Structures are given as C-alpha cells and as structure tokens.
Amino acid sequence: MTAGHCFHDGDRNRVGGVPRYGTTARLGTANTADPAAGVTRSVVWVEQSGTTDIAVTQLDAPVDGVTPLALNTQKPVRGQILTFAGWGATSSTGSWSDQLYWGQVKVAGVRPSTVQVVGHWPAPDTSACPYDSGAPYFMPRTGSAPLLVSVESDGPACPHSSQETTARVDPIVGWVRGVVTDLPPA
Structure with missing residues (x-):
C-alpha cells in the first residue's frame, strides 16, 4: 500500500x-x-x-x-499519537535517503478520507519530506502487528510545524x- x-x-x-x-x-x-x-x-x-x-x-x-501492518478499522481520534517512517529527504531540497527515518505525529483533524497530523516527537516540526509519499502512519500495539492508520499524501515544505495531509485507511x-x-x- x-x-x-x-x-x-x-x-x-x-x-x-x-x-x-x-x-x-x-x-x-x-x-x-x-x-x-x-x-x-x-x-x-x-x-x-x-x-x-x-x-x-x-x-x-x-x-x-x-509481517504486514494490520489495517486500522476505527476512525482516528484527534490527539492520537501515530508513528511514521519514511525513506524521503530530510529537507525540502534534499534527495532520497538510504536510511529509514521515523518520528511521531499527533492527529490534529479527521476528515472523511484524510487525517491531518502535526509534529510531536522528536520535535514540533517533525514531518514528512519530499519522496516520503506513501509512508505509513501507524499505531504500535503490544503483542500484535501495528495498525496502519493512514499513508502520506501531501504537505508543506519540510521540516514544518503545520498540518500534513495523510490518506485514511479505515474507510x-x-x-x-x-x-x-x-x-x-x-
């Protein structure tokens, strides 16, 4: 996916x-x-x-x-913390990365087909960058496969502390x- x-x-x-x-x-x-x-x-x-x-x-x-991520079947909740991982650049002008990077975001808004997220950890400007399209946003679970909540779709130049748009999986x-x-x- x-x-x-x-x-x-x-x-x-x-x-x-x-x-x-x-x-x-x-x-x-x-x-x-x-x-x-x-x-x-x-x-x-x-x-x-x-x-x-x-x-x-x-x-x-x-x-x-x-092991594939499990698919989330519940509507995301504002304030929920998600983890994301991506191979994209580390700046708006960078190229692909050979190293997988990850961070955490907080759900800022939920729309019918998208989830808006903002940076949470390690900093408020934690965000996806160019070439991260399709990156997974997931919830870790103890003893089970993490739940895939959404995938990277679109956002402002990175790093940024504005809202990033991700495509919801549950619908x-x-x-x-x-x-x-x-x-x-x-």
Whole structure:
C-alpha cells in the first residue's frame, strides 16, 4: 500500500494496471546502502482507491519474513499519537535517503478520507519530506502487528510545524481486503 499519486500518467493523473514505468519496493531493511540487505521486488500491478490517495500494489514475487501492518478499522481520534517512517529527504531540497527515518505525529483533524497530523516527537516540526509519499502512519500495539492508520499524501515544505495531509485507511478496508484477499486479520 502506498500513495495513489505515486502511480500516474504523463499528465500526473493517477492510473492503475501495469505501471507505466519501472517501480521497485525494498522490504526488510532500514538501510538501502547495503545492496545485500532486505529484499527488492518489482511492482507489476496497481489498484487505485476511488475515494482516497491510496494504491495497493502487487509485487512480482512473495516476500517471506516481513509481517504486514494490520489495517486500522476505527476512525482516528484527534490527539492520537501515530508513528511514521519514511525513506524521503530530510529537507525540502534534499534527495532520497538510504536510511529509514521515523518520528511521531499527533492527529490534529479527521476528515472523511484524510487525517491531518502535526509534529510531536522528536520535535514540533517533525514531518514528512519530499519522496516520503506513501509512508505509513501507524499505531504500535503490544503483542500484535501495528495498525496502519493512514499513508502520506501531501504537505508543506519540510521540516514544518503545520498540518500534513495523510490518506485514511479505515474507510477503505473493505476495498483493500477485496483486492488483497490473503491479508491476515487485524
């Protein structure tokens, strides 16, 4: 699962099906500088949500040893703390990062298909940056897989202390389970 806008045509319109350009997913590592770390898979198919900026992708081969996040089925609550992780830049003018970064945000607002979040930890300007689109926002749970609440969609130049827009997962859980029929229960 990632941001729907990551898959687009030449006019930046979201598209599904076979990706228009080669796309890979790197799983099972926090540092991509080591080419032997983790697993790399090609994205071979994309399904776009019709109601939010989320796409579900099919990879060219299964991935063993990586537990997927459980899908949140409850409406997020204002003040709730979420963790996010991303491979994006660390500034508005930076490039991709080889190192996975993470931080915490607080839910500032909930709309029908989005969640607005603001920085919480380690600083009030903790935020997503360029190339973080699709980054997961999740709630850790003791003894269970974390719950995926939303994915990165859009925000101001980073770092910033303004609201960041993320795409909610809970309204589309039924659609996701219809596309990915072998997901484990929450």
